[in-house]
Amino acid sequence: MKIWQKLQDTVAWRSIFRTRLPIKTNLDRSLVIFNSLTMHIHPVKVRELAISFSYTFYLGMISFFLFVILVVTGVLLMLYYQPAIPNAYENMKDLEYVVSNGLFLRNMHRWAAHLMVITAFLHMLRVFYKGAYRPPRQFNWAVGVILLILTLLLSYTGYLLPYDQLAYWAVTVGANIAKYVPVTGEQFRFLLLGGNQIGEYTLVRFYVLHCVILPLALTGLVALHFWRIRKDGGLH
Amino acid sequence: MTVEEKPTHLVEESSDSQETPRRIAVFPQRLPVRFEDQKKPGKLVMTFPNLVIREVICLQLVVIVVALMSLVFDAPLEELANPQHTPNPAKAPWYFLGIQELLHSFPPIVAGVIIPTLAVVGLVVIPYVNINVKREGLWLRDRNRTVIILSAVVILTAGVCVPFHAYSIVIPSLLLYGLAVIPYLFPRDSGWINWLGYRSLSDWIMTWFVVVVTVLTIIGTYFRGPAWSWIWPWK
Ligand code: HEM
Numbered sequence: 001m002k003i004w005q006k007l008q009d010t011v012a013w014r015s016i017f018r019t020r021l022p023i024k025t026n027l028d029r030s031l032v033i034f035n036s037l038t039m040h041i042h043p044v045k046v047r048e049l050a051i052s053f054s055y056t057f058y059l060g061m062i063s064f065f066l067f068v069i070l071v072v073t074g075v076l077l078m079l080y081y082q083p084a085i086p087n088a089y090e091n092m093k094d095l096e097y098v099v100s101n102g103l104f105l106r107n108m109h110r111w112a113a114h115l116m117v118i119t120a121f122l123h124m125l126r127v128f129y130k131g132a133y134r135p136p137r138q139f140n141w142a143v144g145v146i147l148l149i150l151t152l153l154l155s156y157t158g159y160l161l162p163y164d165q166l167a168y169w170a171v172t173v174g175a176n177i178a179k180y181v182p183v184t185g186e187q188f189r190f191l192l193l194g195g196n197q198i199g200e201y202t203l204v205r206f207y208v209l210h211c212v213i214l215p216l217a218l219t220g221l222v223a224l225h226f227w228r229i230r231k232d233g234g235l236h
Numbered sequence: 237m238t239v240e241e242k243p244t245h246l247v248e249e250s251s252d253s254q255e256t257p258r259r260i261a262v263f264p265q266r267l268p269v270r271f272e273d274q275k276k277p278g279k280l281v282m283t284f285p286n287l288v289i290r291e292v293i294c295l296q297l298v299v300i301v302v303a304l305m306s307l308v309f310d311a312p313l314e315e316l317a318n319p320q321h322t323p324n325p326a327k328a329p330w331y332f333l334g335i336q337e338l339l340h341s342f343p344p345i346v347a348g349v350i351i352p353t354l355a356v357v358g359l360v361v362i363p364y365v366n367i368n369v370k371r372e373g374l375w376l377r378d379r380n381r382t383v384i385i386l387s388a389v390v391i392l393t394a395g396v397c398v399p400f401h402a403y404s405i406v407i408p409s410l411l412l413y414g415l416a417v418i419p420y421l422f423p424r425d426s427g428w429i430n431w432l433g434y435r436s437l438s439d440w441i442m443t444w445f446v447v448v449v450t451v452l453t454i455i456g457t458y459f460r461g462p463a464w465s466w467i468w469p470w471k
Contacts, residue, residue, distance in 0.1 A: 045280040107306030138363035168317030169326035177348035
């Protein structure tokens with residue numbers, strides 16, 4: 001224990017960690033929140049009722065944690081992935097047969113993605129039935145709807161990346177719907193696919209959307225979502 | 237104006253005038269959090285550790301559940317994509333199968349563009365529509381008028397869907413309509429019928445939306461075979 005205290009007194013330690021252990025008083029507990037980049041998104045105190053499981057079923061939190069899993073496993077998958085034909089497909093085979101735990105990694109990414117679509121939708125239902133969209137939370141509800149759409153788009157763009165039959169035809173069905181958008185439909189489809197048909201450029205476009213543009217957009221909006229929860233007076 | 241206008245902000249300069257730059261503090265007369273007066277009362281607890289521990293456990297459980305799923309179920313992988321060889325049926329990812337099921341019944345511009353757009357717009361405007369903010373029980377006032385309008389809307393919806401053979405919308409709609417009018421036909425002062433009677437119009441519309449989306453998605457996933465014909469999943 002002595003060594004521990006001494007260590008905490010060193011200049012180096014104090015320059016890195018702003019909180020001193022042990023945490024005993026409520027002031028210490030507040031400082032844990034104030035002093036940390038990741039914690040200070042929280043208020044120092046919360047309503048006891050609002051953090052109970054039955055109040056939110058933690059569905060927003062679970063959606064967020066699934067997103068964290070998706071980012072971590074997604075970055076690892078990127079190490080083994082080339083957005084080209086037929087490399088992309090071969091990479092999937094390599095993940096299965098060559099890379100240690102490659103299939104497990106791919107499974108984690110896949111199932112977390114499916115679950116996130118479900119939990120974000122259920123989170124929306126919980127907010128609705130609790131009436132938690134009422135003023136002043138109207139705008140955060142709208143942000144939420146966009147988050148749900150982004151979640152779907154992320155899932156959809158990711159679906160093409162293995163470039164197997166399942167991916168190709170599922171994305172074909174989806175992209176054909178774009179054709180029916182009045183006036184600009186054909187052009188929009190061309191822009192999305194980088195051609196008239198799914199091919200190399202589609203793969204690159206979906207790859208960039210899936211790995212860069214959409215995750216950044218989602219991250220930014222999640223930050224806005226969380227910030228607004230506090231500005232709107234905490235949980236409903 | 238008889239009432240003296242109150243300033244909305246108190247501005248106070250820092251007492252420490254020697255220092256540059258001069259600090260000015262602005263205190264809004266209303267508290268910084270809008271609608272502070274509407275805040276619900278309730279016991280407050282420290283975020284650390286009460287909320288933080290829940291978040292940590294939640295993260296751990298989420299990781300464990302996803303890891304277990306990944307051990308048991310493998311992500312699908314078929315043959316290399318072949319534009320020459322169209323599978324029958326070609327299905328979108330499951331979360332779009334509701335739309336694909338709609339495409340089977342309605343013209344593409346309706347099923348693929350108009351209905352999804354309406355759904356998104358409908359969701360976004362929910363908090364800006366007064367009915368959804370008040371959420372009064374559907375049968376609280378003018379019951380006869382309510383039942384007439386409700387029936388008319390349901391008949392209209394069914395009337396539009398039947399010529400397109402969109403029974404997967406008609407049947408859930410009629411079932412929910414049946415539930416919604418029970419408190420009108422057999423009013424009770426307690427029990428589940430009384431509870432149903434206090435559901436608001438917003439509740440009914442959202443529930444209808446969720447039920448129809450779920451039914452369409454399940455049908456698209458399990459009950460559609462070659463050329464989008466009806467199949468039984470257990471056969
Ligand atoms: C990527 C998807 C989303 C994430 C990560 C997310 C995250 C969160 C979190 C962590 C909370 C705190 C309460 C809780 O855990 O339930 C919350 C609250 C909230 N969310 Fe979401 N959310 C998402 C999507 C949505 C959607 C689709 C909607 C609605 C259309 C929505 C509307 C709201 C509202 C209005 C609140 C405040 C609720 C209250 O005050 O009780 N969010 N969100």
